[in-house]
Amino acid sequence: MMEPTLSHYLMVSGALFSIGLLGVIVRRNLLIIYMSLELMLNAANVALVAMSHFNGNLDGQVMVFFIITVAAAEVAVGLALIVALYRKRRTAETEDLATMKL
Template sequence: MVPTAYYIILSAALFTIGVLGVLIRRNAIVVFMSVELMLNAANLALVAFARERLNVDGQVLVFFVITVAAAEVAVGLALLVAIFRTKNTADVDEVSTLKG
């Protein structure tokens, strides 16, 4: 069996890549994808710990995370479409005024 530490380190690396995506990229959709990557990294850590402790509760939590992520993606992409319609850009640097 693969040690849990390997999974946790992979999860940390993926989470860091997601953080870097949020910090570096300016395309709002790619920023959003990076958020999804971070959620996935956290899910991986949860599943790895659930396997290590032989406790299904971790998997239930991942199920909830995935459900909420689906709702979040739907609302977030609708927001992006609404922003794109008014500002005509998906660059996060251009959307800095908080005015309609």
């Protein structure tokens, strides 16, 4: 068996990103869409750490550190928004939140 190379890690990252995008496209529940967004952020993290490892440069890991921080802040605000929305409309489904649709 051959050692995992950069392209292997990039493949995993691409697969995770695609699955996250699939979730954003297909699912109707706001919470699941949010989880899919987290998946996509994680895919970017895997790519950055792999690049950092295989190019001998720690800057990629610093970038991931910042991404994780921003993602945590984003989740806090986003979930607060979802809760506020749910209080007003009693739903967390995107199909029912189509007031601005023509």
